[in-house]
Amino acid sequence: MRRFFAKKGKKAAVTSIEELCKEHTSLMDEDIRQICDLSRKLRMIADLSQAHVFIDCPVKNGPHAVVVAEASPSTGSSLYRKSVVGQWAYEMYEPAVARTHQTGEPTVRNRAITQEGKTVKQSVVPVKNDRGEIIGSLIMEQDISLQLRHENQLRALSHTTEQLSQTLMGMAEQGSLIPDLIQEALFLVDREGRIDYANTQALNLLAGGESQDIPVDDQLEFLRDLDYQSHEVHYEEVRWRKKTLGVKSISLRKENRRIGTLLMIRDVTELREKERQLMVKSTVIKEIHHRVKNNLQMIASLLRLQMRRAPSKEVKSIFQESLNRILSIASVHEIFSSTGLDEVEILDMMKKIGSMLVVNGRPDKEIEIAFTGKPIILPSDKAVSLALVVNELIQNSVEHAFVDRKYGRIGVHIESLGYEVRVRIWDDGYGLPSKRNEEASLGLQIVRTLAEQDLSGSFSAFPTPEGTEAIVQFPLEEG
Incomplete structure (x- = not known):
């Protein structure tokens, strides 16, 4: 209907x-x-x-x-x-x-x-x-379209298991070599749990060899704790004789009547050990990044103490620039220490750096900073270089763009251009310094060096009707 x-x-x-x-x-x-x-x-x-x-x-x-x-x-x-x-x-x-x-x-x-x-x-x-x-x-x-799909899947599963049981029975009767080439230990057991067929891997798993009169649960005692006979398909991992075994069971049916169970047992000890080692390595990496971050923050604290004794504002300004660079790198390692990954989502990283620079840079001014764009993931080496680039450009705007002004706006936008990343940083300040002053600026020299050599990209800065805009563009991967 x-x-x-x-x-x-x-x-x-x-x-x-x-x-x-x-x-x-x-x-x-x-x-x-x-x-x-x-x-x-x-x-x-x-x-x-x-x-x-x-x-x-x-x-x-x-x-x-x-x-x-x-x-x-x-x-x-x-x-x-x-x-x-x-x-x-x-x-x-x-x-x-x-x-x-x-x-x-x-x-x-x-x-x-x-x-x-x-x-x-x-x-x-x-x-x-x-x-x-x-x-x-x-x-x-x-x-009920979803319910109907589930019903069809269950019917297909029932038909598949019936065909599987007939195929395995045929293999057992004809002595096929195919099951012996499978890595898993295969047991074909009847409704009472007695073994009808076992391949070579399965026979090796049995302590005293195959015994068809004894239920498989008595020969492999770890099966007693698994409720595999009440499920159509069931998977569980168990520890047995210092090994980790993955046990999968499939209920075999014929004419909608359960006639037995196919047990597939695989030694996954090595796989789980590798996973454990990866988890340990991940924890160690997180701890290393955490300690690097703490060490950088300790260096920053020492610089603050030294900065308080600086004899002039110019010297204090140099200390502050170095301090900001160290804290920018520390921000990247802080993200590494929380995620345990060797990759960074750079939009979040730039927000941390920019907010820190605006708060610590010029407390006498009201500077608004906005971040736009979609999240992009970068490996650690590129993330550290980009963190320093962003630090220098935002710090340059905070320090020099709003002279004799109380208010100012800074914008940071990140976008993906296929295989490249573009970062735009703009402000509504007084514009670029003269060419001579730009060449003498350590910060802009750092930006150009990092963009061209470390990031294998390009750097450009130019005046706009509203102020200044700087663009850093680089490939996501080398080559």
Whole structure:
């Protein structure tokens, strides 16, 4: 059964339930008012039932119906891309609705397919007036496409396991060499747990050789603690004789009757040991980055102490620049120490550096800094170089762009250009220094060297109508 709707008449001119009912049905005014009252509750019914809800009313002539109202759950998507209000539901496509209108009996949990190809569970309930006459029906449809896929998967799994059991039985009877080439230990056991077949790896796993009269659980005691016989497919890892074994079981069926179990046992000791070593290495790497960060912060503390004894503002400024560079590198190692990875999400890194520079740079000024762009991951070596570049450019804006001004704005934008990354840093300050001053600037020399040599990219800076803009562009990978 398919739930189809067809246009009838001039639907575009019909906008209300009253007009639809008067044009297409023989309902009396009080019946129409009852339908209107019910329509006001449709959204609540849809939310409670988590279903798309319709009100269909029988038309004047024939067993067909017209859709006069609809509602979908507010927490989910609609079953239909377009509204179906005002369209006809013909008897041949809507037998459940026609049956309810004719007999007054409900239809519950009837499966149907919508005109958009979705499988739904459909329930139809009659709507009666005070005289007991059928004046319409309430239809609730729930999308069960996902449930249907699960049912099909289960049927396919049942069919597959039945074929698998027949294939393995054939291999056991014919003495096939194929199971002996498989890395896993294969046991084919019957319903009582006795071994019908075991490949070479399985025989090596048994302590005293195969014994068909003794259940496999008694020969391999670790199987006693596994509830594998009550599952269609089950996987679990166990420790046995200083080894880690991965045990997978598949229930074998024939004509929907369980005839045995296929056990596949594999030694995963080496794999789990490598995973453990990786976890240890990750912990060690995190600890190393944590200690590097602490050491850099200790150096920064010593520089602060030395900076307080500096004889002039110029010397203090030099100390502050060095301090900021150290703290920028420390920010990168702080991210490494928290993630345990050798990669950094650079947008988050730049936010840490920029916020630190604005707070510590010029407390006498109100400088606003904004960061935009999408997250991009960089390896540690490029991240450290980029951290120093960003530090120098933002620090240059903080120190020199807003002379004799209390307010200022700095923007940082990062974007991915295929295989390259572009970082734009701009401000609304006074503009670039002269060419001579730029060549003498240690900060800009550091930026150019890092961009061209460490990042294998390019650096450019130029004046804009609002102030200054600097661009650093480099490839994500070498070559």
